[in-house]
Amino acid sequence: MAAIVDRRSRLQVTVTLDDQKDGAVNSYTTGDEVNGNVTVTVNDDVTFDTFQISFEGTSETTVEPPGTIINRTAATHCFLRLRQPVDFGRLPPCRTLRRGILYTFPFNFVLPDRLLPQACNHETSNWVLKDAHARLPPTLGDPVYSHSQRTAPDDFAPTACRVSYIVKVWITTDPSDGDSQLSSNVLAAVGKKVHVIPTVDEEPPLSVQEDSAEYRPLAETLIRKGLFMIATGQLKLFAVQPRLLVVQLRGCEPSVTSSILEKLSLRFDPIEDEQPPQLDTVCSQLKVMTFLGVLPFTDFRTNAPNEWNQMNRHTFQQVIPLLNLQVGSVVWQEEIETHSPQDSIFCQHRAQKKTYYTASISIPTSLPPGKSFIPTFHSCYISRIYILKLKVSYLTLSRLTGTSSIKLPIQITARRQA
Numbered sequence: 001m002a003a004i005v006d007r008r009s010r011l012q013v014t015v016t017l018d019d020q021k022d023g024a025v026n027s028y029t030t031g032d033e034v035n036g037n038v039t040v041t042v043n044d045d046v047t048f049d050t051f052q053i054s055f056e057g058t059s060e061t062t063v064e065p066p067g068t069i070i071n072r073t074a075a076t077h078c079f080l081r082l083r084q085p086v087d088f089g090r091l092p093p094c095r096t097l098r099r100g101i102l103y104t105f106p107f108n109f110v111l112p113d114r115l116l117p118q119a120c121n122h123e124t125s126n127w128v129l130k131d132a133h134a135r136l137p138p139t140l141g142d143p144v145y146s147h148s149q150r151t152a153p154d155d156f157a158p159t160a161c162r163v164s165y166i167v168k169v170w171i172t173t174d175p176s177d178g179d180s181q182l183s184s185n186v187l188a189a190v191g192k193k194v195h196v197i198p199t200v201d202e203e204p205p206l207s208v209q210e211d212s213a214e215y216r217p218l219a220e221t222l223i224r225k226g227l228f229m230i231a232t233g234q235l236k237l238f239a240v241q242p243r244l245l246v247v248q249l250r251g252c253e254p255s256v257t258s259s260i261l262e263k264l265s266l267r268f269d270p271i272e273d274e275q276p277p278q279l280d281t282v283c284s285q286l287k288v289m290t291f292l293g294v295l296p297f298t299d300f301r302t303n304a305p306n307e308w309n310q311m312n313r314h315t316f317q318q319v320i321p322l323l324n325l326q327v328g329s330v331v332w333q334e335e336i337e338t339h340s341p342q343d344s345i346f347c348q349h350r351a352q353k354k355t356y357y358t359a360s361i362s363i364p365t366s367l368p369p370g371k372s373f374i375p376t377f378h379s380c381y382i383s384r385i386y387i388l389k390l391k392v393s394y395l396t397l398s399r400l401t402g403t404s405s406i407k408l409p410i411q412i413t414a415r416r417q418a
Contacts, residue, residue, distance in 0.1 A: 010043040011097070015167050015192035027195040028251050029416060030136065034109040034194060038169050039102060046097045050172045050186055053084040055109040055165070057196070059137065060161045061292045061381045063314050070308040073312060075294040077381055079119040080136070080165075107167070111196065112136065117258065120380055122296040129300060132378040136198040137163050138414075140374060153372035158316040161292040161382050166191040197249060199414040200375040214289070214301070214387055214407065217241070220338045221404040223268070223277055225396050233270040235277065235394070237406050239263065242365065242388060244411040247373055259366030264390055264406075268332065274277050276332045276357040277394040280401065284322040284363055287387040287407075291315055296380045319389075322365060327392075332357040363390065367412075375414045386410050 008238040017026050017036040028034055036055055057080035064072040088095065088249045097103060113136060120133035141157030171187040219237040224230060243260050262284075268276035290416050293313040301315075337354045339355040365388065367373050377384055391405035 008400050010190045011046060011171065012041045013169055013171065013188045013190045014039045014140065015169060015190055016204075017192060017194070018169070022114055025193055025195050027197065028111055029196070029414070030111055030113045030198045032111050034107075034111065034167065036107055036167065036192075037105065038105045040097060040105075040188075041102055042097045042099055045099055046187065047173065048095055048097065048171050049124075049174045050170065051086050051088075051105075052088060052168075052170045053097075053105065053107050054168050054170075055082040055084075055107075056080060057136070057163070057165045058166055059379060059381050060162045061294055063161070063292070063294050063312055073294045075381055076377075079379065085110065096364060097327050098303050103381055105225075108326075109167075111198070113198065120296075122213065122380065123298060125299040129297070129378065133297075133376065133380050135200075136196065137377045137379040137382065138197045138374040139163055139165060139195050140384070142193065142195070153370065155372035155374055156288040156289055156290065156318050158292070158314075160314060160316075161290065163379070163382060165194050165196045167194065174250065191334075197247075197374065197414050199249070199415055200377075202413060203376075204243050204410045205409055212352055214385070215409050216407045219404050219406045221402070223274075223396060223402065232274040232396075233268055233276070235391060235404055235406055236267040236269070237390070238265045238267075239390065239406060239408055241408055244413050245373075245386075247367070247412060247414045249414055249416045259364060261362045261401065262365050262388070262390070263410075264361045264363055264392070265393070266361070268357040270355065271409070273355075276359075277402070279327045279330050279359070279361075280393040280395055282323075282325045282327050282361055282363060283391040283393070284325075285366060285389040285391070286320045286322055286367075286410075287317055287389060288320065289315065289317045289385050289387065291383040291385075297378070300378065301383060301385070320371075322368070323363065325361075325363060327361055330359050330361060373412050376411045387414055 015036060015038055016032070020026060034055060056078060059077045059079065060074070062072065086105055090105065091102060093099070112129060115134050115136065117134070120130060121347055124130045124133070137341050140155060140161065140163040141159070142162055169192045170189050208217055214263045221235045222233055223232050239262060242262050245260060259294050264282065291313070295312050335356050335358055337356060338352070374384060374385060387407045388410040389405060391403055393401055393403045396402055
């Protein structure tokens, strides 16, 4: 936030954070103290009425229909405002700043892990979403960087949304003519941005609906061969929701990221005595999805897809390639499944045996360096989720290449490094 100063008073207001690095933005996480000082000097004596130091968190969203700017709409939500009591005993009487004196006002803010109830005062369809909206969102789309980086890392945020945190100082005076209809005169408005990545606890696995557009933990593909595309069997891919990926906070800065080993299960059910297809490659991708709106969300995106077809909602996504793994050496295991007949004195059928094939592939997954993977979060106007896509390619008996894929929810969280 740039300084706004009344030229007649010529105030010099500076916000200084403890442990400030030159040219960098301080980073903080849940429970940290944001400490510093506000210093004020004036060239001429200045009388003021309001002196306010606050720590604020704000989200901004803009929705613009394609091809036009006429219907552009925007929303600003101040979800956090902590006020610092000002010791006016440091000032001369009558709240007058004297020329030639350096005034110093210390401040101390503690980052909460939860917001006050009034930060989310709109209707929601379930208490889980209400609880998610009451948590501190991470900095998003704000071009800040740490002292170890000279360029802001890409956090995949669209330009249409932003979550920012700032230490703000306002100095105002009431109108001299006593007209209450007029707003106060701003003598100075100065801000210092900070970067916030809250620590996040692990969430329980999602309950994925069958008609989910984002998630597909099970995929069934009919394998065909020949000119007439005769079906030979059915290939099934399945995986459970992966363990979370953890972004470690070293000195409140994101540094080392954890990795997981994902297990992909495959099954082939032949129609007759066909052999399973030869596996070729497994491709893993991370899809980054950002949801934003100018009206508060009443449900999660995955639970209310129709809500997102409105003009006041937008969805942005980016796909990041992770791994391309050769799996041609994976061996199928033959399995026998026995179906017992129903117990009946009239049933003369013997137990039926069915042959099928299974395989299992371990896929290492880790976050690539050089990017800023903020934790998964859901706020009133902005949400960020991640999806792990696993695509299997195989060779049919006709030596043609086919593919099948699944999409799994994956949570990214942040923890302070021990």
